[in-house]
Amino acid sequence: AQKVTQAQTEISVVEKEDVTLDCVYETRDTTYYLFWYKQPPSGELVFLIRRNSFDEQNEISGRYSWNFQKSTSSFNFTITASQVVDSAVYFCALSLRSYNTDKLIFGTGTRLQVFP
Amino acid sequence: NAGVTQTPKFQVLKTGQSMTLQCAQDMNHEYMSWYRQDPGMGLRLIHYSVGAGITDQGEVPNGYNVSRSTTEDFPLRLLSAAPSQTSVYFCASSYGGGANNEQFFGPGTRLTVL
Numbered sequence: 001a002q003k004v005t006q007a008q009t010e011i012s013v014v015e016k017e018d019v020t021l022d023c024v025y026e027t028r029d030t031t032y033y034l035f036w037y038k039q040p041p042s043g044e045l046v047f048l049i050r051r052n053s054f055d056e057q058n059e060i061s062g063r064y065s066w067n068f069q070k071s072t073s074s075f076n077f078t079i080t081a082s083q084v085v086d087s088a089v090y091f092c093a094l095s096l097r098s099y100n101t102d103k104l105i106f107g108t109g110t111r112l113q114v115f116p
Numbered sequence: 117n118a119g120v121t122q123t124p125k126f127q128v129l130k131t132g133q134s135m136t137l138q139c140a141q142d143m144n145h146e147y148m149s150w151y152r153q154d155p156g157m158g159l160r161l162i163h164y165s166v167g168a169g170i171t172d173q174g175e176v177p178n179g180y181n182v183s184r185s186t187t188e189d190f191p192l193r194l195l196s197a198a199p200s201q202t203s204v205y206f207c208a209s210s211y212g213g214g215a216n217n218e219q220f221f222g223p224g225t226r227l228t229v230l
Contacts, residue, residue, distance in 0.1 A: 006158075009156075033215075033216045035218075035219075037219075043204075043223070043224055044221065044223055044224075045159075045206065045208075045219075045221040047218045047219065047220075050216075050217070050218060052216075091158060091159065093159075095214075095215040095216045096215065097213065097214060097215050097216050101172070102147065102164065102166050102172075102214040102215045103161055103164065103174060103175075103215050104149070104161065104215040104219060105161070105175070106151075106158045106159040106160070107158055108156060108157060108158035109158050
């Protein structure tokens with residue numbers, strides 16, 4: 001079965017704290033892509049990152065970093081020195097693409113609240 | 117570029133009514149898809165299309181129809197609305213490899229079925 005699990009429904013932190021959002025995926029495919037999207041209170045969905053299954057290098061973009069570990073089927077997202085503007089729902093997603101399917105499967109999301 | 121546009125932004129229907137949610141993109145993207153977002157359920161794929169004339173079902177296709185006569189447009193039809201279809205609907209598009217690429221999302225349509 002292909003599935004994305006975001007076990008943390010809601011996380012609350014105080015500004016400047018570091019926070020990690022967990023994402024665990026299931027797939028039998030050897031080639032797949034993982035994504036993170038952000039949905040701020042305004043409701044739009046914003047792309048953050050894409051990672052393919054053959055690239056396990058961690059990535060850092062400013063205060064954001066991602067840790068991809070195939071051994072544990074995880075693709076975790078860390079925000080360093082969180083800010084109020086980071087308050088949003090964050091979705092992890094897994095793409096399934098083969099000769100007869102081309103789908104993007106989302107997790108249920110983690111709501112992050114950053115308090116001043 | 118307008119990106120991905122959706123109309124209407126809000127809609128209230130009565131049970132049994134039909135309607136079409138419109139989605140258009142001006143980026144010449146081959147891949148388009150429809151999701152619904154419900155509290156605690158994340159985004160669930162309804163239908164998707166890998167190009168004009170080609171559509172396929174996602175996770176929750178029942179009660180919805182789609183067609184793709186042009187690259188730009190991908191309307192979602194509710195034939196007989198039910199309260200269970202109350203949700204926020206997002207249309208998305210991407211280029212090239214479809215689900216493997218960054219999805220560009222529309223602003224969403226909030227639908228209430230009474």
